[in-house]
Amino acid sequence: MSPLGKRFLQAVCLRAYRFLFFSKFSGKGEALVEHKKIIELQNISKEFEDEQVLSSINLDIYDKQFVTLLGPSGCGKTTTLRIVGGFETPDQGDVLFEGKRINDVPAHKRSINTVFQKYALFPHLNVFENVAFSLRLQKLPNAEIIKRVKEMLELVALKGFERKNVTKLSGGQQQRVAIARALISHPRVLLLDEPLGALDLKLRKDMQNELKKIQKQTGITFIYVTHDQEEALSMSDVVVVMAEGKIQQIGTPTDIYNEPVNAFVADFIGESNIVDGIMNEDYKVTFSGHTFQCVDKGFAPGEAVDVVVRPEDVDVVNVADGMLQGTVTSVTFKGVHYEIIVDIGGFKWMIQSTDFVDVNANIGIFIEPDAIHIMKKSEFSGQYGDYSTFSDEIEELGNSETVGD
Amino acid sequence: MEKTRKNLGRLIAAPHILWSVLFILAPLIFVVYYTFTDAYGTFTWENIFALKEHANTFLISVSLSVIATFICFLVGYPLAYLIAGYKEKSQKIMITLLMLPMWTNLLIRTYSMMAIMDDGGFLNSILGALNLGKVHLIGTKGAVIFGMVYDFLPYMVLPIYTIISKLDKNLLEAARDLGCNPFQVLWKVVLPLSSGGIISGITMVFVPSISTFYISQKLGGGTFELIGDTIERQFQNVSTYNVGAAISLVMMILVLVSLAVMNRFTKEEAS
Known part of the structure; x- marks a missing residue:
């Protein structure tokens, strides 16, 4: 879906939500009152x-x-x-x-x-x-x-x-x-x-x-x-x-999910592949040796940025058709999808796909422009978003804290 | 294996059992025996009837102990509450300070109190030097109550402090959160939840207070007797052994009954 379409849909959803919310609980005529x-x-x-x-x-x-x-x-x-x-x-x-x-x-x-x-x-x-x-x-x-x-x-x-x-x-x-x-x-x-x-x-x-x-x-x-x-x-x-x-x-x-502001947010909310990129010009970004179309603008030409790609937004294709090529290092069945770790130029990506691929297979990947999210560099850059040391067990440990800070 | 363990257990418990029989059970039997016999060993109700003469002493003893226990509670509870509110390190120091007087022998403490409260004592010298006149303290009931409070206060503070310091701090925050001012937090949450400590504190102060004889002899100046003094006097004279035994028995029953009542209280709180 195009970014414009996405925004439009969001706006529609918000309207609908507000309408429902207000008509149900505040009764008459207050449908569009902003919250204080x-x-x-x-x-x-x-x-x-x-x-x-x-x-x-x-x-x-x-x-x-x-x-x-x-x-x-x-x-x-x-x-x-x-x-x-x-x-x-x-x-x-x-x-x-x-x-x-x-x-x-x-x-x-x-x-x-x-x-x-x-x-x-x-x-x-x-x-x-x-x-x-x-x-x-x-x-x-x-x-x-x-x-x-x-x-x-x-x-x-x-x-x-x-x-x-x-x-x-x-x-x-x-x-x-x-x-x-x-x-x-x-x-x-x-x-x-x-x-x-x-x-x-x-x-x-x-x-x-x-x-x-x-x-x-x-x-x-x-x-x-x-x-x-x-x-x-x-x-x-x-x-x-x-x-x-x-x-x-x-x-x-x-x-928060679609437009994380920095590597920390992108990593903490859901799964994210976060790679270093260079913003060539508006709507054009280079990472992993390939230049991609994207939907972000407003960066200085040549600015170093963090690029976020969600695992579910990466499509697995033939090597020849892929924008990037890599080798599958592990595949885990998760019920709804497979969780595939792919080594692309030394950086391990996580991909979630409903199609099965073999370990050690060479695959190509395809990323839509609106699946790419560009973030400014921050203090968190480089700390997150690489799946080379990823294991479910560690993830599990990290999430199992129940007593707060 | 099980059998050896059992035998070993018996062996280890033996000295204690022997001790209990010799020094608790046997004396108890003697007390009961003396209560119901006269000087020649024949059965009699005389000693029980003789208790009438000491009714007044009983009354004074109970009332002074109740007052002293009550004062201990009034002073001790806020003290325990305050101490429990400090940081752990400060708490330890304060509890040590509180127990420090207990390292000194009770007799010495009571003697020093005499030295302070005597007509020509420390307090009156200061008052005299300041031209504020003199106060007569020794020989009054107030002095005896003061002595009891001073000697037994730590027994009130410690159990209450132990319970309050272990209270879940979240409960106090929850109470504040729901609209309790600091006084209401104390009244509605801390007080009911520390009832167990209060009961132990009351027991631990009341029992020694009612049986004390030394404090009343020294600080009461011999102007009146407490039940402990009476018992002591009866046993110093061979011919009144039996009356002394009767008084002891009655006091024991009194203490047991009050303990039972207290226990009931705690059980009701818990359920």
């Missing part, structure tokens, strides 16, 4: 024991959106969340809530609630009292508390669990209680710190859908922290990719 900024982080820096955890974070979060802070452990995402929640104070910079500075507002006075990584349910209280906790503090009449807890437990599918001991519940159930407890006082913003980290895969997928559903139903702004890129892409309206205490990129999941 609810949280603004301005120039936030934070140090822990001489270690710079956050440096100059600037982030606007809009009302009613599902925003995900995504990054490897130690990237500062949890600290960012804790600053919004009021559990840490920034060394520098301001936190704004609906335009008002809230740096000095303590956690218990913020209309922001948190779902903690390990749920943090009160073990001395049963399910009902855990959920009712914030309403009891507000000294609401008993009848209203009972009504609201009942509604909330229905929302998280825990009807009839009122009298249960929270320590006797399964992980998924505890998680739901934690969500119900945080939502019942109708906060404007809900913070979720790797809430699904301790659940097994199946339950995790279910909870992802459920969280997304709850977010839409309640219209509460969600700020979600995870190191799981798949989770981030499938749930979020906006993804904020962080690394080394800095925001690398802010965008919709499609933007």
Whole structure:
């Protein structure tokens, strides 16, 4: 598909999405009202024991959106969340809530609630009292508390669990209680710190859908922290990719995937082949000894760049028809496709193809212009995107962290 | 194999069992025996009836111990809470400081307290030098309560501190997050979750308080007796052994009953 076509389709999708979203939840006549900024982080820096955890974070979060802070452990995402929640104070910079500075507002006075990584349910209280906790503090009449807890437990599918001991519940159930407890006082913003980290895969997928559903139903702004890129892409309206205490990129999941700004983002989100290239002129790039048509422009002629090609965008063809030629070094069956590692001029590419090829076979590859994405050189250049040391096992280890930074 | 292990176990436990029989079980039997016999060894209810004379002493003992335990709780709980809030290194130092007085013998500590509180003691010399008059402390119930609090406070702080310092910090953050001000965090979350420590603390202060005789003798100045003093006096005289035994028995039952009540509390909290 041409890039123009792609953009157009995106725009159409966005319109359709907004139409659906607003007509369902805000009722009449507000279909095209832009969301207002609810949280603004301005120039936030934070140090822990001489270690710079956050440096100059600037982030606007809009009302009613599902925003995900995504990054490897130690990237500062949890600290960012804790600053919004009021559990840490920034060394520098301001936190704004609906335009008002809230740096000095303590956690218990913020209309922001948190779902903690390990749920943090009160073990001395049963399910009902855990959920009712914030309403009891507000000294609401008993009848209203009972009504609201009942509604909330229905929302998280825990009807009839009122009298249960929270320590006797399964992980998924505890998680739901934690969500119900945080939502019942109708906060404007809900913070979720790797809430699904301790659940097994199946339950995790279910909870992802459920969280997304709850977010839409309640219209509460969600700020979600995870190191799981798949989770981030499938749930979020906006993804904020962080690394080394800095925001690398802010965008919709499609933007982040299709238009990563640097090698870190390209590598962290999905699989990427990242090779060194030279931008000859607008729409022309040379890498691996071949000049390709591409859809990017605005670089200086002859500028060194990082070129990203997603494994699923590479077509396997005959050697003669290929733009580049290489030798297959490994083939792994992945169910939907084969994962093929090809040595092209000493650089190992990953290709995902539904066609089987033999190991040691010489193949040609073909890349469409819009499958090539050009990025400016960055501090991350050269660190990522080569599959010569790639192994599933290592990848697995890298992703298996469950406890956050 | 299993059998040898069992035999070995028995062998290792033997000294302890012997010890328990000789120094716990046998004395207990003696106490019961003396309680229900007179000086000639014949069965009698006399000693139980004689307890009436000491009802007042019982009352004073219980009330002073309850007050001292309560003060220990009021002082000890916030102290434990504060200590648990510090960094680990500081916590260790503070706990060591708290236990430091316990390295000194109880008698010496009580004597030094006499030296401080005496009519011509340290405190009154200072007050005198400042022309602030004198306070009479030794011989008052206040002095005895103060002595109990001073001597037994660490027993209150330690178990509470142990529990609070092990509390999941996320729970405290969750409470703040849901709208608790710092006082409400303490009241609604920390206090109920540390009830186990409170119960142990109360037990560990109340039991030695109610049975103490030394503190009341030194700091009470002999103006009134506690139950411990009475027991001691009864046993110093051969002819009143039996009454002494009866008082001990009643006190033991008293302590056991209060322990049972406490245990019930903790069990209810846990379930």
